[in-house]
Amino acid sequence: MLAYLVIRPLLDKNYGADFEAYCPFGGMQALASFFSSNTLTCSMTTVQIATGLAVLFGVIVVSKLFCSYICPIGTVTEWIGEQARKMKMQVTLSGKPDRFIRILKYSLLFITFYYSVSSSELFCRKFDPYYASFTGFSGDVVWYFALPALILTMVGSFFIRQFWCKYLCPLGAITNLAAYALPSVSLALIWVLANSIFPGTISWIWLAACICLLGFLLEATTLKFLIFPPLRITRNSGICTSCRICDKKCPMSIPISTVDKVNHIDCHLCVECVVKCPEKAALTINNKQWNWLPSAASVILIASALIISSAYELPTISERWVETSRIKEAGVFEMSGLKNIKCFGSSRSFANQMKEVPGVLGVETYVKHHKVRVYFDTKLTGSEKIKEAIFSPYSEFLNSPAAGLTTIKTFSVGIDHCFDPNDQSLLAELFRDQKGVMSLETTFGEPIQATFYYDPGLISSEKIKSRIEQKSVELKGEEGTFTVEPGFAINSKGQSEGTMEKAAFLERYFESRDVKFNKFDSYSASSVKTLNLPFPSAMDPEMQDWIPYLVSQLSNDDGVIRFKIEFTSSDPLLLISYVPTMTTRDKIIKLMNEPTFMVHYPDKSVKKVKNPFPIVLSGSGKESK
Ligand code: SF4
Ligand code: SF4
Structure with missing residues (x-):
């Protein structure tokens, strides 16, 4: 899938790869945001939510399949680790450091969810090494988060075995929380109960913090699964010759050859140990030769998620500004194909725009199909008026x-x-x-x-x-x-x-400017002359912002007192009024053609600016009284 996303844009210039199209972690954040504020984060849709739920469901019914069969970062960091192992430059952390550093991924998980749910923007985009690498550090990536994260991931994965997966990956933390589903769900139920007795007293942030802390404590103290996942690697000690090949081949460096059943929290059922074991049937899954099952389950789960998500879409924003009874009687206007409805931000501004329209009672936006649904009071407005209100003239x-x-x-x-x-x-x-x-x-x-x-x-x-x-x-x-x-x-x-x-x-398109300065009002009309110059820059959109710089440059000559642009039936004219006893037309022309302008800023500072006007201003302009 990753190769497809990278290669297709190279072959098809019209194709823009969406590296988050199936992101389960984004989907999980979107779902949390939906429960918290009835909105979906960023451009997340039911596709990512369904893949997120499939990943969590997969942990409960099979194992941590995403880690072994789908995760792109895991694939890359494992390859880096392999190179380091060949050079004998990698260490495997054990004991207290191994257990304690695991707090990093739970902290990262909490911070990511906290900011994403609070803002309805995907916070992980700011630092995610995968997203930063494949988008070329563009979009929402914050380079001073993402670059250190990328370097830390690469360097850490080189020197420390499975550095990203074990210690940093927030998705790894949430899949472990799914493995600890019973205590996590119990905490959530206590929170729901407490909030139903004392409504609104305990924020979801406390629940998230407690679940993350619980996950860390369970993982660090036991390093073991509890009830879930149901499938585990099993070892037949009667067949096993204790050659320890499995221990060496396990990417998570789990000691397999000394246990009858692999209960280690880091096992993601990649079956590498089973495949590499020289003794047939020494290693199995739940004592059965089900090597095919994890990969098949991954495909089935993701395919099911995509099929289910194609049938139903959650709204990115769903807002009502009146009581439910009025919505039941409201007219409904639906429109799809609005390509600018593409994320939470654009949905938010659409909702704000509609709130100002008389008779509109509420809106829903659906970013996957770029669709909006507008509820309106049929006595006050109609579909045509709403369509007109949605339209933005160009x-x-x-x-x-x-x-x-x-x-x-x-x-x-x-x-x-x-x-x-x-x-x-x-x-x-x-x-x-x-x-x-x-x-x-x-x-x-x-x-x-x-x-x-x-x-x-x-x-x-x-x-x-x-x-x-x-x-x-x-x-x-x-x-x-x-x-x-x-x-x-x-x-x-x-x-x-x-x-x-x-x-x-x-x-219609350009300002006809008229700026007076250098004590313009103190001069009588008879003491002033005007220099008329053709000024094509006045109808060049790119030069509009530079015109004040030219005015400022001219104001350096005390004899120049007015700058005016006039649109005529031929080319635009620049009319410069000046006091002939103080300056001359040649001086003015020279000033305008200086390679550097001296520009006065509102804070009274004066800065040098390169003359931006492309055409050397002509000195052949007419003069008039
Ligand atoms: S590789 Fe197979 S035979 Fe060797 S120790 Fe592991 S389970 Fe036993
Ligand atoms: S124990 Fe076996 S299945 Fe589990 S991670 Fe290690 S190699 Fe993969």
Whole structure:
């Protein structure tokens, strides 16, 4: 599975691997969050919850199967350990250190659950060496947690036998707690009872802390399973020749050759000892030749989890803002395919957005199918209004108008399958490098209305339509080109064309700035001159944030008193007002073209900033009174 997740993106650039798609540990945290606050953590769905439950159920009915047959970290750390053993550089901890250091994994388990359940975000993402390695330390990974965790895991696994599995792995801790199911569940029942007698007095945090402490104490003092798991390695001392090969081959360094039954808490039924034993039937599982059973059970459990989870989905957020009786009579609006409903955070902002809509009584979000369900008062609102409230209009300036263009054409068209913000962003992407299309705006309607602002000399509305409906399109991304199949369809309803003056068009997207400084008001109009310069940077989205730096640089000349941008029927103009008795146009031009700007900050500090303007500003501007 891991190889598939790594190799497929290399072959298929459109495939984004999800390294948490089946993460049982994430699922367990999501389930805890669901019980605690009726929300699921992050992007976790019933898939991860079901795999998490399958792992725990597996411990109770078979053994710690995840550790032996699925865990990617266990596989890697075991390989590292093998290299160290070949070099005779590895030690096996025993005695008190072996028992005491096990507290680390229970502490990590408690901390992870505490933060994940409190925030509904997956805390383990911040430090998980597996997640950090396969995502390239991107996303939610906090490098100063993840990098030391990765180094510690690698170095520790080299020098100390099964360092990660025995001492650090929080999933290992929770599977051991499943093996100690009876005492753990007993504690949980006591907590439920106490809370039913004294409601809300004992937080779940105390329960989690007590269960983790209990798990550590049981493990450190006994190093043994109690009742679960039911399957154990058994040794027939009549057949065994005491060659001790099994002891050497056991990845957990369990002394097998001296016991009749392996009850050690570290045994995860990998059957390595059984396979490597030279005496047939000396080692068995529960005195039966069931070597095949653990691997078969792993496959069956995970497959069952995936099948069950595909039939039912828990909501990531389920909120009601009114009493249950009103919800029973409420109208229900459902919508799927909302790609921006993808995690707890996006679900939270959707719920907040809906809370402001009059008549909406509650929401549920389902991130696996990007689906929302909205409950509403039918007397106050309706499905159409809710759909409109969900819709986010899109507006993006894509390309600057060509020099000399004075009139811009508009083309409005209804587009099917373009409701989601991600789809609208993809629609803009189709035209980003399309000469002649200057901007795109969308408005709500059935279907969604998209308006393109374009240069009729470079592109036609027919070409725009055919680009929208193109079956597959090659786009440029950060890692090269990739192909997308947009799936948009032109709707025959509501097509229209129009025109717009260039100045009015630019004013829709850019600020026409007017900044006065250096005692502007103290000068009479007759004592001031204005320098007019063509200023194409005014219609360059990337230069907008730099314009205040230019204003600051100009303010260094006491004779410059005003900075104004004006959008005209031709190119934008920069109007610089100055006092000719104090400065000259050449001085101003020189100041603007300095390689370094002296920029004044609000805290009164002055810093040097490299002149960011790509075009050397022309000195041929006109002057006016
Ligand atoms: S490898 Fe087999 S024969 Fe050798 S000690 Fe272990 S159980 Fe006995
Ligand atoms: S005792 Fe046998 S089954 Fe258990 S971990 Fe060791 S090698 Fe694997």
